[in-house]
Amino acid sequence: MSTVIFCPVTFNLAETTRMIEVARALAPEHQAVFMGYEEDFASLITGAGFEYRPCQPAWTAAEREQALKFDQGRALRSPFTRELVAARVAVERRMIRDHAGAAVVIGSNVTSMISARAEGVPLFYPVPWALSRPQVEQVRRFRFIDGDGWIARTADRAVTAAFRWVYTRAPLAPRALASVARENGVVPLRTVASLLDADVNLVTVMARELEGFSLPRGYSRVGPIFAHLGGELPPIVHELAAADEPLVYLALGSSANRELALTAAAQLGTLPVNVIAPIRHYLRAEDEVPANVRVTDLLPAHLLGGLVDAAVLHGGQGTVQTACATGIPFVGLGLQPEQVWNVRVCETQGNALAVSPKRVGTPEFVAAVRRVLGEPSFHEVAARVQQAMAAEDGAAASARIIEAHLAR
Structure with missing residues (x-):
């Protein structure tokens, strides 16, 4: 029996659930042990039946907010x-x-890039294609400047090239990572891209999303991974689904904020619709929402x-992958570049529309x-996407x- 250590950022819902799905898929002869520093979604790990080791030092609320801004490219200070x-x-x-x-x-726990390599243990990262090192190196346009006219295309390619240099060449990784890496006998992490580059990178996308790109050594496409939370849907979902009004699902993950919710x-x-909204973790006790919006905790x-x-x-x-796998068309808000890319992929194929969060x-x-x-x-394309994802x-x-x- 081999032990596999899982180390997600446990205040990131998507990372935590992605790790749970991979751990569930391991053969019975392997043991999965989780560790993490924050408690937000640790209960999902223990609820799935896995051993979880809470560790210190954890971040304060202010430090977590700063980490999120750094991860989303909205701040240089980490x-x-x-x-x-x-x-x-x-x-x-x-x-x-x-x-x-x-x-x-x-997931994106960057200190594991140092600790695993210092211990000589292979490091695996189920990672989105968007903003991975090879994607940034190869993409011609990120559409920071939208539009298909000559001026827009030229300007966007220039901005994309500048972003590529900053992301893959500029020494913007926090200095603490480089100094501690050296102390542990590990090659220092210097660029933003190096913080997202494990020994084996498992690219969690459909094959069509890689058209026009090539995967370098150390990258393999595995396909979508999304949460299968335990439990049943609350009765209110079935009640609203049976009503005459359309039912809209409002889900903002763990990277949005109270104002947006x-x-x-x-x-x-x-709108003349009913809404089921698992956004309770964003709201305060005094917050009020319209009568047709039913706020819940996280749902399966x-x-x-x-x-x-x-x-x-x-x-x-x-x-996004959950919506695709269940045949639900959507409006995507894209809070940071990776999310904007995810939404754009679906908008291009026809099962979504993109709207700026602003x-x-x-x-x-x-x-x-x-x-x-x-x-x-939108519903016809969503049904075709659902069929493709079923495989x-x-x-x-x-x-x-x-x-x-x-085994090797």
Whole structure:
């Protein structure tokens, strides 16, 4: 039996659930042990039946907000102090030794890039294609400047080239990571791209999303991985699905904020629809939403197929893939470049519309929801995408690659 250490960022819902799916897919002779620093979604790990080791030092709320801004490219300053990085690397190295870890699987927990390599243990990363090193190196246009005219194309290619240099060449990784890496005998992490580049990168997308790109050594396509939360849908979902009004699903993952949640709920309240909204973790006790918006805790969204007519999503890969796998067309808000890319892929194929999060409080957002609900083409494409995704199992493919490495 081999032990596989899973180290997601446990205040990131998508990462935590993605790790759970891969752990579930491992063969019974392998043991999965989870570790993490924050408690937000740790209960999902223990609820799935896995051992979880809470570790320190954890980030404060302010440090987590700063980490999220850094991850989304909205800030250059990070909360990775030398003391925190050194302490976490020491904890992770001890975790690997104490459990005789044969492999480490991560989300975006960058200190694992140091600890696993210092212990000589292979590092696996189920990772979105968007903003991966090879994607940034090869993409011609990120559409930072939208439009298809000559001026827009030229300007966007220039901005994309500048972004590529900053992302893959500029020494913008937190200095603490480089100094602690050297102290642990590991090649320093210097660029933003190096923080997302494991020994084996498991690309969690459909094959069509890689058209025009090539995968370098160390990258393998495994297919979509999205959450299958335990439990059943609450009765209110079935009640609303049986009503005459269309049912809209509002899900904003763990990378949105209270203001966006309230604004989206208020705008959906102006439409003749019912809304099921697992956004309770964003709201305060005194917050009010329209009467047609039912706020809930997180739901097993993979069970919503056939019940929901359309969705409004933040654009995270797991949430988008869940909508695709259940045949639900959606309006995507794209809160950061990776999410914008995820939404654009679906908009191009015809099962989604993109709206800037800055436009959620405007008629543009309401019009987009009306279109996705009312135009048959969105539902027809969503059904075809659902059929294509039924043949994919990214978690199982990831587990087989990890096990092949363990066998060697």
